[in-house]
Amino acid sequence: MALKEEFKKSGDWLFKWRSFLPLPLVAVLLVACRNIKYPYDSYALEILWEIFCLLISFLGLGIRIFTIGHVPLGTSGRNTRGQIANVLNTTGIYSIVRHPLYLGNLLIWLGISLFPRLWWFSLIIILIFWIYYERIMFAEEEFLQEQFGESFSVWADKTPAFIPRFRNWTKPDLPFSLRNAIKREYTAFFAIIVTFTVLALVAETSLHGKLGIDRFWIIIFGIGLAIYLTIRILNKYTTLLNVEGR
Numbered sequence: 544m545a546l547k548e549e550f551k552k553s554g555d556w557l558f559k560w561r562s563f564l565p566l567p568l569v570a571v572l573l574v575a576c577r578n579i580k581y582p583y584d585s586y587a588l589e590i591l592w593e594i595f596c597l598l599i600s601f602l603g604l605g606i607r608i609f610t611i612g613h614v615p616l617g618t619s620g621r622n623t624r625g626q627i628a629n630v631l632n633t634t635g636i637y638s639i640v641r642h643p644l645y646l647g648n649l650l651i652w653l654g655i656s657l658f659p660r661l662w663w664f665s666l667i668i669i670l671i672f673w674i675y676y677e678r679i680m681f682a683e684e685e686f687l688q689e690q691f692g693e694s695f696s697v698w699a700d701k702t703p704a705f706i707p708r709f710r711n712w713t714k715p716d717l718p719f720s721l722r723n724a725i726k727r728e729y730t731a732f733f734a735i736i737v738t739f740t741v742l743a744l745v746a747e748t749s750l751h752g753k754l755g756i757d758r759f760w761i762i763i764f765g766i767g768l769a770i771y772l773t774i775r776i777l778n779k780y781t782t783l784l785n786v787e788g789r
Contacts, residue, residue: 575659579746596654603650610643612724613715631691633698635715640707645676726784729774736767
C-alpha cells in the first residue's frame with residue numbers, strides 16, 4: 544500500500560475513534576500526579592498553577608466554541624461514521640487556520656498535561672497529538688479535496704493547517720450562535736471539569752496520604768455539574784437550544 548493510501552486509511556480510522564483514543568493518556572496522567580508536590584512547598588503557588596492549567600484548557604474550549612458558533616449544519620461535527628461536509632467553511636476562524644477544532648483540542652490537552660508540572664510529559668503529549676492529528680487532518684483534507692476540488696485547493700494554499708495566520712481574517716458568513724455552541728460543546732466543558740477534578744483528587748490524596756480533595760476543586764466541580772445538568776435538561780426536554788440551519 545502506498546504511503547499516501549496508508550495515511551488516508553489510518554487517518555480515517557483515527558477520525559472514527561478520535562473521541563476515545565486520547566483517554567488512555569488520562570491513566571498516565573493519574574500516575575504522574577501520584578508524585579506531585581507543592582512548588583516551593585507553597586499551597587498558594589499550587590492553586591495558581593492549577594488555575595493556569597485550567598485556563599489553558601478553557602482557551603482551547605473557547606476556540607472550539609467560537610468555531611462551532613459560526614458554522615452551518617453538516618460541518619465541524621462530532622460524527623464518527625465518516626467524513627461529512629455539506630459546505631466548505633472558509634470564513635471566520637477558518638480563514639486563518641484550516642483545523643481550528645483540533646487546535647482547540649491540543650490546547651485542552653496541553654492544559655491537562657501541564658497539571659503535574661512534568662515538562663517532558665507535556666512534550667510527549669504534544670508529539671503524540673501532532674502525529675495523531677496529522678493523520679486525521681490528512682484524511683479530512685483528502686475528503687475535502689475530492690468533495691470541493693479547486694475551491695479547497697485555493698483555500699488551502701492561503702490558509703495554514705494549524706498555526707493561525709491572523710492577517711488572513713475574513714468576516715464569518717454566519718453570525719455567532721451561542722445556543723448552538725452551548726448545545727454542541729457543553730459535554731466538552733464538563734469533561735474538562737471532571738478531568739481536572741480527578742487529577743486534583745489524586746494529587747491531594749498523594750500529598751496527604753489519605754483520600755481528599757481541595758475545597759477549590761469541590762466548588763469548581765459543583766458549579767460545572769450544575770451547569771452541565773441544566774444544559775442537558777434544556778437540550779433533552781426543550782427546543783430552547785435548537786437553531787434553524789445549525
